[in-house]
Amino acid sequence: MSEHKNPFPGENNTGHFWDDEQDLRELNNRPPRWYMQSMLVGLVAIVIYSFYYPSIPWFGDHYKGSAGWTQITEMKESVAQLEEYRERKFAATEQAIADSSLEDIVRDDELRTYSIKTAKTLFGDNCAACHGAGGQGNDGFPVLADDDWLYGGSLAKIEQTIKNGRKGNMPARMLGITDAQAAELATFLIETGKGAQGNPNPASKALYFSKGCIGCHGPTLKGNQMLGSANLSDGIYRFKAEDQHASVVRTILHGVNNPVDAQTQNAIMPAFGHSNVIDAVQLKKLVIYVHQLGGGDPVKPAPKKVAVSKDAKYAPVIAKSDSFADVIAAAEANYKKNVAQNSGWRDTGKLIKEAKKTKDASLAARANTQAVNALRQASVAVTAGPRF
């Protein structure tokens, strides 16, 4: 580009032309007013922003801002909002779980599914460290996802376990067992556990009996769920080890939870029911969750509700008050209905007579209760067939 004499003297241009026709020229105008004003507004915003929010760096720290804002508090606030939303949304279901028995929760598709879904996190937070993420167990911590239970797989037993904790006890060196005898017993148990493939020495069974193992593990080695003494006949070991024989020998020589033996097998399930780690509803959810992991005892279907007849002739007359006159009137009316249906108890008639003679309000109330019960029974008998 070459220098020219400015061919547009009346114009505030810089004298630069970008093409030969000189219609692309660089002018020297002030920026438009709207542009300058937005710049100013921006500047003011920066000052205000820097005042309110964390901004200016300062020797390994920074100005914290007057509003006290941090990313962490903002996150905490949104998490709290989310929690509150969840609580509102699921309050009814949580309440239903609180009000229902464990059996009823299992029977109810919605409550069961909800319990299992929400218990997953609870299990991860409180149980997985010992029992594994899916309840598959760890060395020293029993598998929950099978039907081999130390203490039982009914809802009630699982609830007891989680609520009160468990601590199995097995003595060390029962009746002075020698190392050789422990090794023999271990071989016997492992071979028995192999089932049809196993080759247990029948002679060792005498040792098993004579050393008192039978007292807790039973004559068939099946264990006793009241004691939590493991089933020794199934080849499933709650104290698993690479060298299973050595581990069984160790159990026999050093016992389980034996406080005076440093090599004892430790097996303590903490109690969760009396801590503030989980609440009553969370405990129920965990019971349902563990029960369905595998091998929970089946829950019986709900007993059928007996249909009660709505027929007016079975509807009891309600006493207007607790006064003798009102109660005896109700008792007589109800007994009359009994007699009409041939369903009265003879005793009721006598009670009414006696009550009228003595003016005894409690006798009258008893007569009335009898008459009302007879009405209920009669109505059930009509709809469900005779049951008594």
Ligand code: HEC
């Ligand atoms: C510190 C480790 C530990 C934690 C945490 C733990 N458990 Fe246990 N749990 C054990 C041990 C050990 C046993 C076996 C106790 C015994 O042998 O006497 C056990 C036993 C059980 C049993 C009985 C199993 C059977 O076969 O009868 C259940 C059910 C159970 N735990 C559920 C849970 C649940 C649910 C949680 C979480 C709320 C949990 N445990 C947390 C260690 C733990």
Ligand code: HEC
């Ligand atoms: C006082 C009762 C008691 C007596 C007696 C007893 N045990 Fe036990 N035993 C237990 C209990 C309880 C457990 C399970 C502990 C636990 O898991 O919490 C157990 C566990 C075991 C285990 C571990 C099983 C596994 O799954 O890993 C073996 C093996 C065993 N016992 C063998 C024996 C032998 C052999 C004898 C006889 C010398 C014997 N026990 C006597 C109560 C007893």
